[in-house]
Amino acid sequence: MQLTIPSNIWRKIMQYAQIASPKEVTGIGLVELDPETDDHYIVKDVFLPQQSANEVSSEFSETGLHDIITDVITNDISNATKLRFRWHSHGKNNVFFSAIDNADIEEWKSDWVFNLIVNAKGEYRVRFDQMRPIRIRNHPVELHINYLDGSDSMAAVQELQRKVTFTELPNPIPPKGGSILD
Numbered sequence: 001m002q003l004t005i006p007s008n009i010w011r012k013i014m015q016y017a018q019i020a021s022p023k024e025v026t027g028i029g030l031v032e033l034d035p036e037t038d039d040h041y042i043v044k045d046v047f048l049p050q051q052s053a054n055e056v057s058s059e060f061s062e063t064g065l066h067d068i069i070t071d072v073i074t075n076d077i078s079n080a081t082k083l084r085f086r087w088h089s090h091g092k093n094n095v096f097f098s099a100i101d102n103a104d105i106e107e108w109k110s111d112w113v114f115n116l117i118v119n120a121k122g123e124y125r126v127r128f129d130q131m132r133p134i135r136i137r138n139h140p141v142e143l144h145i146n147y148l149d150g151s152d153s154m155a156a157v158q159e160l161q162r163k164v165t166f167t168e169l170p171n172p173i174p175p176k177g178g179s180i181l182d
């Protein structure tokens, strides 16, 4: 199973994490199945609800989460089934799923959810959980940051195409004295 995060969204999450550090920060996001595959998912957007946060926890304000969900669904009703990504930062601390994090995941309302933890150093951990029909806990996920999808400048791509010629490896050179077919 793979989760792809476009680089512009990844940068946004890391900016939230580094600005908040050493305090935590938590948000949600939209995730979609890549239609070409059956187990590759793509994060489409992330949101930052009103919240209060300290070094060990963050808590959404009473209306924080509700306001975001209302906005997102008003924009596009199909987003309702895509709100299945939760991310949070551990400030300067290690990235691991704490007892509180595990309890939060158990409270999750939709059928499945991806959870990402980052810290200000850029370390991360990601997991997938399915709630229904069968509970699957902590399924491993490969995280892929896509630097070719997003609103970033494509200058590096264009420069590479201009300057680098990719060549084939040379054919194996026969051993001295001729090939084994002689």
Ligand SMILES: [Zn+2]
Pocket: 088, 089, 090, 096, 097, 098, 101, 117
């Ligand atoms: Zn945590």
